[in-house]
Amino acid sequence: MSIRFDQAAGTLSPAGPTLTRRMSDLEGLFRDQNSWRTAVADGDPIVYSVVSSPVPEIDRELPQSITTIHPGTTGGEFWMTKGHQHPNHQGEIYLGMSGNGGLLMFDGKDTRWVDMAPGTIGYIPPGWAHRSVNVGSEPYSFLAVYPGGAGHDYSWVLENGLGQRVWRQDDGLAFVDYFAE
Ligand code: S6P
């Protein structure tokens, strides 16, 4: 089968489920909770959206999705996805499509960061929780291809963090320990 992505419209055809994550959906994830509350009260902006292919999330299938993270910071921390662990440990592939972002990975002990630009392939090995971050001034979009039976565990990140956080610093970025005050 063939699936067409319309970059301007941000849609897949044929399409599967579409997801929109607003600031209020990211409760407990930004370090500066006061800034997060203010952003929720002040329009609750869309932080990212995910359009999926119609391939089912079941064992042996390879669903795809395209995530677009809008540019922005909350309390100095770059806008990002919630992040998750795949409970059934399996690898995953990302392909940068537009904008500048990064792929943050954490296995419970070590942290890895991959700069993502158009054409970059980011590989997530089995057992590494992952989050995507927009570190640019334009929307950051990437394609994800993942095993349909891997599952998604969001509570893992709330409990274990992701090793590091990514902050805007001058014109660049800085990393700080996830649970640092
Ligand atoms: C799925 C893959 C991506 C994310 C998407 C949103 O395994 O890693 O499609 O689901 O980038 O991130 P999150 O953390 O909200 O699912």
Ligand code: ZN
């Ligand atoms: Zn994933």
